[in-house]
Amino acid sequence: MHAKLPLRWTIFGCCGLIVTLTTGCASWIELKATADSSQEPNVRAIARNEQVPLVMDSISNTRNGSPQNLSLETEQRLLGTLREIGLFSHLGGIDSAEPPAGEKFIRARLLFDEDIDQHAGDKAWKSIVIGASMFILTPFIPLDYDYAAHVTLELERWDGQIKRYESQSAGTAHYQLFSTTPLMIDELKGHVTESCLTALMQQMVHDTTFYTASSAPILDRPIHSVSVKSKRSKLTPVPISTSSGK
């Protein structure tokens, strides 16, 4: 009787450990579907002699509203996606030189706005509960990490005309303590970014003709129209009285 008791507890303990380690390692990513990111963009390659180069002019990256350092990875991903749709003859990064004046090319400006909610307070409390339970509650306490991106791509044609494209996507990583890895967060960010870029490219391919070399003539001096609103002065006449002193 006494010999069976430790054996029973050993079996219970082993089962508990196996359940904790297997279910405590689960993770999954939930991507909130956006309306226009469900399908791959149609590749509308245009004739080679009609293609013009695209050069990155600026990349702005903000995270939860505060400016961040320039992300070369984001630039590379954007250029890679642009390469896939085959609208441009050459893709230049932010460091590459602009084509000489008098040559047709597209200037691109990217604004990448990230919104991260890592549920830090929630995690602190959950950590205390998990620790206090000696990790037994690990399988029953999921942890979350929310990531959303809003991407704005502005393309300026050689004649000064600008097209602006916007897309946004969001996702959540649900995971248990033992499956927490930096890779999982990178994976979530990768999925969301991909979704945003796909949506952007879908919008862009609808404007294929806008980017062809024959779509607009090159201007020697690009027209910059400046509207100036004149402020009408409302002066009230002041009666002037003159008096002859003498």
Add this chain to the structure above:
Amino acid sequence: MQSQALAVILLATITLCAPIPISYAGENAPRPTIGTQEIGLSAGYLLPDCLRAKCKTKQSGPAFMPSWMMTMTDPIGDSWYQGQFSLGAEAVYIEFQEPYLTHGVGFTPKIKYTFVAQDRIRPYAEFAGGPFWTDLGGKIPEQHSQFNFILTAGLGISYFLTEQAALNVGYRFQHISNAGTSHPNVGLNSSLPFAGFSFYF
């Protein structure tokens, strides 16, 4: 005796950390992200800290604490208190040299908040608690039970030698008692200055 033990611990820490190349200067600050794991080993010397008149035992001896931690959050906050939460576990072994040569072994889940506003020097606060077995129980008037609990609260500083290796020094307050599971339950309080190192991966 105590000073000898401290010297041995310090020497062991320096010897173990000597192969770590200090190639950090001028590089970016280490940025442990969510999921970054930390394994570490700390050692210190336990000193009695009697808070009550009933406390008669002056327990002392070296303590060794291997640990594992998981970074739970990216840096939160944007001021001096900017930091990261970590959750993990620590094993603790204490060799009580006074009042009797006895041993103690424990396992404690641990939560840590590391202040990351500084680049290489990162203060932290930690809290741990869990079961603790010691054969000192039964030999002293404060504790008759060998099964106890150990609670630890501490402050420390990590100095990052590289992006993945850090030296730690700090102070811990430890409380050992049986949580009322047997009588008497006076509790043993100790101070534990410690030093150690951590690897991040």
